[in-house]
Amino acid sequence: MAGYLEGKNIAITGAGSGIGKAIALAVAAEGANIVVADYGVALDGSEPTNVIAESVAGEIESLGVEAEVIAGDVSRMETGEDVVEASVNRWGSIDGVVCVAGILRERMLFNMSEDEWDAVIAVHLKGHFTIYRHAMAAMRKQDSGGSIVGITSGAFTASTAQPNYSAAKGGIVSLTRSAAMTAASISLRGGPRINANCIAPTARTRMSEKVPFEFETGDPSDIAPMAVYLLSEAGREVNAQIYSVVGRRISVWNQPKEVRSMFSSGKAWTPEEIEDVLPRTIKQEANPFIEDLERRMKEMAKEEGN
Numbered sequence: 558m559a560g561y562l563e564g565k566n567i568a569i570t571g572a573g574s575g576i577g578k579a580i581a582l583a584v585a586a587e588g589a590n591i592v593v594a595d596y597g598v599a600l601d602g603s604e605p606t607n608v609i610a611e612s613v614a615g616e617i618e619s620l621g622v623e624a625e626v627i628a629g630d631v632s633r634m635e636t637g638e639d640v641v642e643a644s645v646n647r648w649g650s651i652d653g654v655v656c657v658a659g660i661l662r663e664r665m666l667f668n669m670s671e672d673e674w675d676a677v678i679a680v681h682l683k684g685h686f687t688i689y690r691h692a693m694a695a696m697r698k699q700d701s702g703g704s705i706v707g708i709t710s711g712a713f714t715a716s717t718a719q720p721n722y723s724a725a726k727g728g729i730v731s732l733t734r735s736a737a738m739t740a741a742s743i744s745l746r747g748g749p750r751i752n753a754n755c756i757a758p759t760a761r762t763r764m765s766e767k768v769p770f771e772f773e774t775g776d777p778s779d780i781a782p783m784a785v786y787l788l789s790e791a792g793r794e795v796n797a798q799i800y801s802v803v804g805r806r807i808s809v810w811n812q813p814k815e816v817r818s819m820f821s822s823g824k825a826w827t828p829e830e831i832e833d834v835l836p837r838t839i840k841q842e843a844n845p846f847i848e849d850l851e852r853r854m855k856e857m858a859k860e861e862g863n
Contacts, residue, residue, distance in 0.1 A: 560588025561789050566648040568592035568640045570631050570688060571657030573609035576708070576758055576777045580655055583781035584788065585617040585624070590648050593617065594627045594640045595658070623648070631658045632679035637687025641695055653704040653788040654692045656685045656729075659722075666720045674721045681725035682732070689736050693751065702749030704788045705740075707733040709755045711801060715846050730755055730799060737797035752796040754787050756780060757810070759803035775804035783807060816842065 567584050571577035573595030585591050595610040607628030614624035625643045629636035644651040660680045662673040685707050696703035709726045716723035736753035744750050758780040783802045786792045799810040817839040821830065 560586065561785055561791075562653075563588035565589040565652040565788065566592075566644045566650050567653040567655065567788060568594060568644050568651060568688070568692070569655045569657060570594040570640065570684065571659060571708075573597055573613055575657075576760055576780050577655075577657035578613055579777035579781045580657065580784045581613060582616060582620070583778070583785055584655075585620045585622050587785055588622065589652075589788075590623040590625075590644075591617050592625045592627060592640055592643045594629070594631065594636075596628055596630055630680075631656075631684035631687055634687050634690075637684075637691045640688060641691040645695055650699055650701060651692055651695050651703060652699075652701060653706065654688050655706040655708070655784055655788070656688050657708045658684050659708070661719065661722060663718050664721075665718055669721060677721035678725050678728075681722065682728040685729050685732055689732065689753075693736060693739065696751050697743050697748055700749055702744075702751045702793070704793065705733070705736055705751065705753040706784055706787050707753070707755040709733075709757045709799060711757050711759065713757070715844075717850070726757075733799075734797050740796060750793050752787070752793055754795055754797065755799045756783055756787070757799055757801045759801070775802075779804055 562584055565588070567589045569577055569581045569584065569591060572581040572591070572593045577595065581591050581593060591614075593610045593614045595607075595613070597607055597609040607626060610626045610628050614626050617624040625647055627636070627640050627643050629639060631637060631640070641651050641654075658680060660677060662669075662677050664670070664673055689705055689707075692703065692705060696705075707729045709729045710722070712719060712723045713726035713730050714723075733753050733755045740751035740753055758777075760775050760777045760780055780802050783800060787795060797812075801808040801810065819834055819838040
């Protein structure tokens with residue numbers, strides 16, 4: 558029986574370990590050829606090597622499909638182009654991309670250096686842009702279109718110790734929604750079908766090993782089936798969505814929209830009027846993450862008091 562992705566050609570960044578490797582092996586097992594794009598760096602982005610990518614490529618080829626290795630910095634435009642061209646030049650198309658590559662430089666906002674900010678934004682956010690940009694340019698010229706899958710995180714909502722990572726992951730959500738709108742525009746104009754979605758995974762990886770999991774978590778292999786589905790023809794109608802995947806649970810995030818409004822009485826608002834009207838009308842939207850933080854802080858204080 559043919560695989561779920563039989564005959565497709567998929568590029569995956571960060572495919573050398575963790576979630577990226579799990580997705581690469583799952584996609585290959587379903588019949589797709591893989592561009593294994595991994596710089597082979599340490600968590601802080603140092604010590605690049607192509608050994609890791611070559612090793613994963615060997616595992617992929619043992620599954621009966623082909624693999625191409627690109628070991629370059631995804632924050633560079635030429636690397637994004639190389640990744641896409643590797644698929645097009647060898648197999649004739651780029652049918653899907655999954656952007657998993659990332660690094661961490663943890664620090665509280667008030668202690669974070671410019672380098673710690675720039676490096677994480679570059680690999681995560683610009684690393685998505687370089688792949689998205691070149692993939693969509695190729696996909697819009699293919700009759701078969703293609704699928705774009707970004708990797709965000711629940712941390713896109715906020716993070717105490719990783720504001721750079723949170724900002725990058727939030728940017729990935731907005732970038733992916735923009736890609737989805739562009740894809741919809743292409744389709745509505747009679748072009749090929751392209752879809753763009755995000756997965757927000759929670760799994761035990763080298764990037765998460767220092768994170769104290771107070772909530773549910775899972776393994777990298779738990780994430781792979783969702784990626785396979787979104788890359789498939791069956792998932793092509795899914796567009797502009799964010800799905801959390803953790804263990805056996807898959808959840809869809811809400812779409813952002815304004816929820817309440819207030820209007821001035823025919824003239825510009827004054828600060829005093831806002832002070833008076835806002836608490837009685839549109840108020841604030843509760844932030845569940847701050848509420849949870851407050852709850853945990855109270856629990857810690859109570860435990861310390863015992």
